[in-house]
Amino acid sequence: MHPLSKTSRDWLLVLIFIVVSVGLYYLPTGFETNKDRDAVHCTGRVTAVDDANVMSLGMIRAGEQTVTLDILDGPFKGETFTANNQLLGQLDRDKLFKAGDTAYVILTLNSDGQVIYVNPQAHYRLGLELFLLGLFAALLLLFGGLTGFKALLSFVFTGLMLWKVLVPLLLKGTDPVWLTLSVVAGLCAVIIFLVGGLNRTGLTAFLGAFLGVAASCALGIYFTGRFHVHGAVMPFAETLLYAGYGHLNLTRVFMAGVFLSSCGAVMDLAMDVAAAMSEVVDKKPGISRVEAVWSGIRVGRAVVGTMTTTLLLAYSGGFVTLLMAFMAQGIPLDTTFNFIYVAAEVLKTLVGSFGLVTVAPFTALVGGLLLTAGEHSAGALRH
Numbered sequence: 001m002h003p004l005s006k007t008s009r010d011w012l013l014v015l016i017f018i019v020v021s022v023g024l025y026y027l028p029t030g031f032e033t034n035k036d037r038d039a040v041h042c043t044g045r046v047t048a049v050d051d052a053n054v055m056s057l058g059m060i061r062a063g064e065q066t067v068t069l070d071i072l073d074g075p076f077k078g079e080t081f082t083a084n085n086q087l088l089g090q091l092d093r094d095k096l097f098k099a100g101d102t103a104y105v106i107l108t109l110n111s112d113g114q115v116i117y118v119n120p121q122a123h124y125r126l127g128l129e130l131f132l133l134g135l136f137a138a139l140l141l142l143f144g145g146l147t148g149f150k151a152l153l154s155f156v157f158t159g160l161m162l163w164k165v166l167v168p169l170l171l172k173g174t175d176p177v178w179l180t181l182s183v184v185a186g187l188c189a190v191i192i193f194l195v196g197g198l199n200r201t202g203l204t205a206f207l208g209a210f211l212g213v214a215a216s217c218a219l220g221i222y223f224t225g226r227f228h229v230h231g232a233v234m235p236f237a238e239t240l241l242y243a244g245y246g247h248l249n250l251t252r253v254f255m256a257g258v259f260l261s262s263c264g265a266v267m268d269l270a271m272d273v274a275a276a277m278s279e280v281v282d283k284k285p286g287i288s289r290v291e292a293v294w295s296g297i298r299v300g301r302a303v304v305g306t307m308t309t310t311l312l313l314a315y316s317g318g319f320v321t322l323l324m325a326f327m328a329q330g331i332p333l334d335t336t337f338n339f340i341y342v343a344a345e346v347l348k349t350l351v352g353s354f355g356l357v358t359v360a361p362f363t364a365l366v367g368g369l370l371l372t373a374g375e376h377s378a379g380a381l382r383h
Contacts, residue, residue: 009198010146017153017194024160029168040076040107043124044069046097047080054087054096062089067097067120069105076107076115083118095122102127147195154191161187173247177221180256184213184263196271200370201278207370208363209270213263215362216355220258223347229254233344254344261315262352265307269356270363273300277367293368300360308353315349 050066065085071077083105087094097103102124108117140148166183170176188209196202231237231250234257240248276299281287287295316323319341326336336342 042074205274212359296364
C-alpha cells in the first residue's frame with residue numbers, strides 16, 4: 001500500500017478537524033441550565049429617549065434614562081416597550097442610548113409568559129462582530145488559499161476548545177495548571193500539524209513549542225509564589241467568587257494564564273525555526289546534526305528579539321491606563337513596579353519571554369535529532 005501524499009494527508013487532517021470542531025460546537029458544557037428560562041433575549045430599535053432624570057456630574061452621569069424600544073426579533077417582534085436604563089455613575093459599565101440605536105434587550109417574563117421587565121442591557125454589537133469575523137475569514141482565504149483555510153479552521157478550533165473545554169472544566173474545579181497545560185498541548189498539536197502538515201517538520205515544531213510552554217509553566221508557578229501575586233488581580237475575579245464559585249483557586253488560574261497568554265507566540269517561533277531547519281537540511285542533505293542545530297539556533301536568534309518585544313507591546317496595551325494613572329499622580333517608578341497589578345503584568349511578560357527564549361534552542365535540538373535522522377529513507381516525510 002502506497003503512503004498518502006502530502007496533499008491527501010492535508011485534506012484528511014482538514015476533514016478530521018472539521019468533524020471535531022462541529023462536535024465541539026454541539027458539546028454541552030453543563031452550564032446551559034444556568035440560563036434564565038423566564039427571559040427572552042432579543043434586539044430592539046431605540047425610537048425615543050427621555051433624559052430628564054439623568055444627572056451630569058462632570059464626566060459622570062447618574063440617574064435613569066427612559067428608553068422606548070421597538071422589538072426587532074423573537075416572539076415579541078413588532079411590539080413596543082418602555083424601559084428604564086439605570087446609570088450607576090461608572091464609566092466602564094454605563095451606556096447612554098439615543099434614538100436610532102439598536103439595543104440588546106432582555107425581556108423578563110412571568111409565569112403566564114407576559115413581559116414584566118424590560119432591560120436594554122447594552123448596545124447591540126454581535127452583528128458588527130460577525131461582520132468583522134467574516135471579513136477576516138474572507139481575507140485569510142483569499143490570501144492563503146488552502147493554508148489560509150487551515151489557519152481559519154485552527155482559529156475556530158482554538159476558540160471552541162477554550163469555550164467548550166477549558167472554561168467549563170475550570171469552573172468545575174479541575175486543577176487550572178494541569179488542565180491548561182493539557183489544552184495548550186492539544187492546541188499546539190492541532191495548529192502546528194494542521195497548518196504545517198503531519199510530518200517531521202511539524203513534529204519538531206510541536207515538541208519545541210511544548211517544551212517552551214512547559215518551561216514557561218514551571219517559571220510561572222515558581223515566580224507567582226515568589227511575587228506574592230494572587231488571582232484577585234485578574235478582571236472579574238471577585239465577581240466570580242461572589243457568584244458561587246468560592247471553591248476556585250484563582251491563584252492557580254493566574255498561573256495558568258501566564259503561560260496560556262504566551263503559547264501563541266511560542267508556537268510561531270517554534271514553527272519558524274523548524275521550517276527553516278527543514279529547508280536547510282533539504283538543500284544540504286549531508287549536513288551534520290551539530291550544523292543543523294546551530295542553523296536552528298541562528299534562525300531563533302534572528303526572530304526572538306522581535307517576538308519578545310511583541311509580547312511586551314501586547315501586554316502593555318492592556319494596562320497602559322494604569323501606568324498613566326500612576327505617572328499622573330507622580331508615583332515614583334520603583335513604587336509603581338512594586339504594585340501588585342503592575343508586578344503581575346511584569347511577571348506575565350517576563351515569563352512569557354523566557355518561554356520564547358528557550359523555545360528556539362529546544363526546537364533546534366529536537367530538529368537536529370529528527371530532521372537529520374534517516375536522511376536517505378525519510379526525506380519525503382519532512383515536507
